[in-house]
Amino acid sequence: xxxxxxxxxxxxxxxxxxxxxxxxxxxxxxxxxxxxxxxxxxxxxxxxxxxxxxxxxxxxxxxxxxxxxxxxxxxxxxxxxxxxxxxxxxxxxxxxxxxxxxxxxxxxxxxxxxxxxxxxxxxxxxxxxxxxxxxxxxxxxxxxxxxxxxxxxxxxxxxxxxxxxxxxxxxxxxxxxxxxxxxxxxxxxxxxxxxxxxxxxxxxxxxxx
DNA sequence: CATATGATTCCA
DNA sequence: GGAATCATATGA
Numbered sequence: 001x002x003x004x005x006x007x008x009x010x011x012x013x014x015x016x017x018x019x020x021x022x023x024x025x026x027x028x029x030x031x032x033x034x035x036x037x038x039x040x041x042x043x044x045x046x047x048x049x050x051x052x053x054x055x056x057x058x059x060x061x062x063x064x065x066x067x068x069x070x071x072x073x074x075x076x077x078x079x080x081x082x083x084x085x086x087x088x089x090x091x092x093x094x095x096x097x098x099x100x101x102x103x104x105x106x107x108x109x110x111x112x113x114x115x116x117x118x119x120x121x122x123x124x125x126x127x128x129x130x131x132x133x134x135x136x137x138x139x140x141x142x143x144x145x146x147x148x149x150x151x152x153x154x155x156x157x158x159x160x161x162x163x164x165x166x167x168x169x170x171x172x173x174x175x176x177x178x179x180x181x182x183x184x185x186x187x188x189x190x191x192x193x194x195x196x197x198x199x200x201x202x203x204x205x206x207x208x209x
Numbered sequence: 210c211a212t213a214t215g216a217t218t219c220c221a
Numbered sequence: 222g223g224a225a226t227c228a229t230a231t232g233a
Contacts, residue, residue, distance in 0.1 A: 055216070064216070074229060091217050092226030098216085111216055131217050172216055211233080220224085
């Protein structure tokens with residue numbers, strides 16, 4: 001037994017800094033299929049989950065992005081160096097996990113909206129939805145600004161297979177006007193753990209039977 | 210200081 | 222359809 005950080009034949013090692021030094025629009029697509037690894041507590045098993053849904057948030061010009069308000073206490077991490085976690089509280093009760101991308105000062109990030117359990121998670125843990133996955137993986141605001149490249153509590157490991165990817169508009173950003181319509185959400189079209197499953201094709205006359 | 214609101218989820 | 226729940230942003 002080689003320990004917790006093994007999945008199939010692929011060892012789980014952190015992706016390098018350079019991986020995250022790309023426009024959030026590029027990184028959001030690339031992250032679908034990668035694996036998010038969290039060490040909940042010293043001595044307990046790693047929690048591993050495959051990222052199946054992401055959204056790109058592209059800096060101050062993007063009116064749906066938190067960076068639109070400029071550099072403040074809240075956006076400090078978002079405006080920091082890529083490869084770090086940006087974790088924020090939404091609606092007073094849920095934590096959202098993001099990966100800072102592109103370059104220091106750009107305000108780009110990728111929101112992880114859904115994962116599917118690989119190992120170390122309770123069998124009934126719900127991981128579809130940004131608030132649910134952080135709860136299942138025990139990611140909180142205390143993890144804000146953590147370096148995902150340094151092999152600390154949280155890191156991201158490469159894909160072990162290439163998913164088929166679908167694209168849509170981002171969720172929950174209607175306030176952002178035309179920016180709400182940008183096709184900047186990416187998800188694994190074969191995953192059953194996407195937060196908003198694509199409406200199933202009903203065929204020309206409805207082909208349920 | 211007061212008020213509005215959100216990158217959501219759950220319940221009726 | 223509507224509530225829960227609170228840190229942050231904005232304006233007086």
